[in-house]
Amino acid sequence: MPLVIAAKPYVSSLHNFNIVLNSHQVSLTALPPLALYIHFPWCEKTCPYCDFNSHQIKKGQSGFDEKRYIKALIKDLETELPNIWGRQVHSIFIGGGTPSLLSSEAMDELLCAVRARVNLAPDAEITMEANPSSAETEKLAAFAKAGINRVSLGIQSFQDEHLKALGRIHNGVEAKYAVAIALKHFKSVNLDLMYGLPKQTLEGAKADMDATLSFKTPHLSFYNLTLEPNTYFANFPPQLPSDDEVDAIFEQNLALLSAAGYQRYEVSAYAQKNQACKHNLNYWRFGDYIGIGAGAHGKISYPNKITRQVRERHPESYMQAMESKGNALMESKDIAAKDLPFEFMLNTLRLTDGVAINTFSERTGLSLSVINKSLTEASGKKLLDNHPSQLKATALGLRYLNNLQEMFLD
Incomplete structure (x- = not known):
């Protein structure tokens, strides 16, 4: 699925968030919980x-x-x-x-x-x-x-x-x-x-x-x-x-x-x-979380990027890293804009009521238009509800959730 770059800010009809995507970064005007x-x-x-x-x-x-x-x-x-x-x-x-x-x-x-x-x-x-x-x-x-x-x-x-x-x-x-x-x-x-x-x-x-x-x-x-x-x-x-x-x-x-x-x-x-x-x-609403401890994962949003972190997995390696370096990060990387739709849907579609449709733009910094093709395809297969203001799986979609989520891969 090609990434569609918004030519002008996408404005949420419910929360009036201005969210801009260009080839280098996302831009969020509000951070999640x-x-x-x-x-x-x-x-x-x-x-x-x-x-x-x-x-x-x-x-x-x-x-x-x-x-x-x-x-x-x-x-x-x-x-x-x-x-x-x-x-x-x-x-x-x-x-x-x-x-x-x-x-x-x-x-x-x-x-x-x-x-x-x-x-x-x-x-x-x-x-x-x-x-x-x-x-x-x-x-x-x-x-x-x-x-x-x-x-x-x-x-x-x-x-x-x-x-x-x-x-x-x-x-x-x-x-x-x-x-x-x-x-x-x-x-x-x-x-x-x-x-x-x-x-x-x-x-x-x-x-x-x-x-x-x-x-x-x-x-x-x-x-x-x-x-x-x-x-x-x-x-x-x-x-x-x-x-x-x-x-x-x-x-x-x-x-x-x-x-x-x-x-x-x-x-x-x-x-x-x-x-x-x-x-x-x-988690399921694509909120942020600090992750500390051996093997912990974290997700932190900033005004211009969303970052994921992973700590040292083995407890001894983790403690040694904290003691010697003051940092136990194995990986810290920004989530690519092309990967955000799948990461968002991987979480939110687990919820039986889904999330408000504007949440996609609020939490990813992308226009909803980037997933229009996948939304149409999923709806046509009866995996996604046709609700005008909610992104939610149907009962069939929950049963075949992996198939539904994969439809939003880049």
């Missing part, structure tokens, strides 16, 4: 399906040097401050790995350092991922006291046979206990639940969903087990249900979620009213 992502790279055990940047704590070692890592994180954040002066941070997400392996004292030190260095919104959503093992569950109250107000529990299943097949270190009883404790201490709780598990039946999947819904948590993530490259399961694939069986499980549990009052607002995210994850919504 800003979030902070903090990566914790260690796990007690690496799950066979996981392709995130996680490093198993070696046997015989006491764990990891949390003081050293926290010091590196704080210094990493300080290097980003010149790039975000005057901007408010609306949410924090501490992911991993298993961030709940941190001590509550280290978490408190980290969050205090963040508050002292950035303009954190008074109502900022601060999420921490956690596993429901008994040792981590005991620390949840202390994490809440440190400032965490939202926790995301990696339940995956409440059935021991499936947890064992997934390589999880908790059992069903521990999972239920962790949820009950989390609901006592946090403003919002998310549960991760997988389907399409080895030897999973329709009845077994319903039992998992019934157990999940019994807690009435504000938010659920419901996603299909996939065999990602460079994982144990990719090399030694388990016996999974057929595509038809997986589809039947999804349709069954989608109906259960809807009947329980959960709205599907993103491909794999479901929430009760006004309980959508603010941090992830910012």
Whole structure:
């Protein structure tokens, strides 16, 4: 798809943004909301399906040097401050790995350092991922006291046979206990639940969903087990249900979620009213985020460019880089104008309601005309809704989302 260069500013009819594109740069008159992502790279055990940047704590070692890592994180954040002066941070997400392996004292030190260095919104959503093992569950109250107000529990299943097949270190009883404790201490709780598990039946999947819904948590993530490259399961694939069986499980549990009052607002995210994850919504709306920690990614917009960053992936390399150079960037590059349409659509089309059509120009600095051909083609194939003011996938488009997103490649 050729890149169309606007001869004059494109003016948004809704927000009156003047956005200019020339052969060298984009020009934004307003910057998107800003979030902070903090990566914790260690796990007690690496799950066979996981392709995130996680490093198993070696046997015989006491764990990891949390003081050293926290010091590196704080210094990493300080290097980003010149790039975000005057901007408010609306949410924090501490992911991993298993961030709940941190001590509550280290978490408190980290969050205090963040508050002292950035303009954190008074109502900022601060999420921490956690596993429901008994040792981590005991620390949840202390994490809440440190400032965490939202926790995301990696339940995956409440059935021991499936947890064992997934390589999880908790059992069903521990999972239920962790949820009950989390609901006592946090403003919002998310549960991760997988389907399409080895030897999973329709009845077994319903039992998992019934157990999940019994807690009435504000938010659920419901996603299909996939065999990602460079994982144990990719090399030694388990016996999974057929595509038809997986589809039947999804349709069954989608109906259960809807009947329980959960709205599907993103491909794999479901929430009760006004309980959508603010941090992830910012990703999906092509907002900005600082990414600190081993392997963290970031996206920062400037008046004349949009930049992506990647940090050193291995925790030791990351900490050494911060200590020796004061910088752990592996890559920092401006996103080419020809790549912005795909990057924007890769995120926003995951949302069931899509985004306002003018958001494309506001967040990319490009005229909507550069994607007119793809919009027409996608609409003709019934993958994109014909809504006059929204960019959103149809039900068919959500089912074949990869195909829809690829239509916006350069």
